[in-house]
Amino acid sequence: MSVSFQSTRLMLLVLFFSLFGSGCAATLHKNTDLLPAEEYLKDDAFPHFRAYPIEQAREIFALDDDAKAFVAKATQGLHSDEDNIKMLIRRIFSRSELDLIYTASANTIASDTFQNASANCLSLSIMTFSMAREAGFISEFQIIDIPEYWTRRAGYSILNGHINLRIKSNNRANKKVLFEKSFVVDFDPVSGADQFISRDASVPVVLAMFYNNKGAEALMKKNNDLAYAYFRESILADDGYPGAWVNLGLLYRKIGLYDFAMNAYQKAIRLDKDYNTAWENLAILQKHLGNVKAASDINRRLDAKRNENPFYHQMLAEVDREKGRFESSIHHYERAIRLNRNQHEFYLGLASVYFEKGDFKNSKRLLNTAKKKAGKSKVADIYVNKLTALSNFIASAHIN
Incomplete structure (x- = not known):
């Protein structure tokens, strides 16, 4: 991979979230794990970063009057907390009440998410968290440990993650509840989060994720000062979140601050030794610095670990397609399908390659x-439209 980082993996929490394991050997800078977070920052390299206003926690979670009225209406007239929670969730998901549109790049504060009715999973979860709290319920974030899964945007392979919410009644101290019921709210457009392990996420961690997302968006738009401002805020919100360290390291590498990039990657690895994206970016840096063997050792272990992940092959296939390497793209899509024959996206990707080949x-x-693999979901309707368009194209071009 080149220094242009066209194929570098960003830790962008689109759904919400993501390394490599115990066998990887790397030379770590001495005692960097003992340094305070501020020692990893390089403010003077980004002279304009303070010019950008950064959303603060109160603003990120605040609801405006319209959103509060929505909550009040959704929970009025019902007797039990359980009924109120179910009605609030139903209203949030109902397009007739709030026409929510899932948009991967829409990282917005709660009030904007409500007004725009367009956001990604993290922003939708933040809005719902605040609505549940407004209604008097207990609301808690959960990180879902999904397998590595990438999407392509603006020439980047973006590693996705996922977060959801658990909402439950705020029982008074004098109420004795033998079995407390909670409700999970999940905005993942691709279902299946219940198959994976979940763990609680604190509000500071969620803030770190929000800022990291905003920083990743700025980085893809080549606004380095704004990206730094957000990654910096992410680390100050919770320096135990490894995703921000990886993206900060990527930014440092982009502008030639290689020692700072090395320290940032190694900080991420110390936080999570199984963090593949941190190891991968470390390998890119090692190769750039001429440490070819160290980079090769890391990449060999990463490839061995990821080879059985169908989404890894999907990502490689998409990179190959963008670069016009159609045969290699077909190979990776076919490998992905052999590993998982039920993902309709794999067949769509392969269809796109064949279309570009003629x-x-x-x-x-x-x-x-x-279309068949999509079943009765709304995605199947999209495939019907694509098939109609393709059939019309074939007919108009007189192709057999």
């Missing part, structure tokens, strides 16, 4: 398969 017969066949 093989419209295989493209149409694979689109049909993608």
Whole structure:
């Protein structure tokens, strides 16, 4: 991978979230884990970062009057907390009451999420957390340890993560509850989070994730000072969140601060020795610095670990397709399908490659398969439209 970081993995919490394991050997800078977070920062390298106003915690979680009225209406007239919680959740998801649109790049504060009705999973979860608290319920964030999963945007492979909420009644001290019921609210557009381990996430951790997302967006837009401002705020919110350290290291590497980049990656690894993205970015840096063997050792272990992950092959296939390496892209998509035959996105990706190759017969066949794999979901309707468009294209071009 080149220094241009076109294929570098960003820790962007789109859904919300993400390394490599115990066998990787790397030379770590002495005692960097003992330094306070501020010692890793390089303010003077980003002279304009203070010019950008950064959302503070109170603003991020605050609800405006319209959102508060929505909560009051959703929970009025019902007798039990359980009924009120269910009604609030139902209203939030109901398009007739709040036309929520999932948008991966929309990292917004709670009041803007409500007004715009467009946000990503993290922002939707923050809004719902605040609404549950407004209604008097206990609301807690949960990190979901999903497998590594990437999406492509603006030439980047973005490693996704996931977060959801658990809401329960705020029982008074004089109430004795033998079995307390809680409700999980999950905005993941691809279901299945219940298959994976969840762990509690504090508000400071969620703030760190929010700032990290905003920083990653700024980095992709080549606004280095704004990206630094957000990564810095993320680390100050919770310096135990490794994603921000990786992205800060990527930013440092981009502007040639290699020692600072090394320390940031190693800080992430000390926080999570199994953090593949930190190891991968460390390998990129090692290769750039001429430490080819160290980089090769890390990459070999990463490839061995990821080789059975179908989403890893999907990501490689998408990179190959963008670069016009169609045969290699087909190979990786086929490998992904062999590992998981039920992901309709794999068939769509492969259909796209065949379309770009001019093989419209295989493209149409694979689109049909993608539609079948999508089942009765709304995505299936999109495939129907794609198939119609492809059929019309084939007919107009007189292609057999």
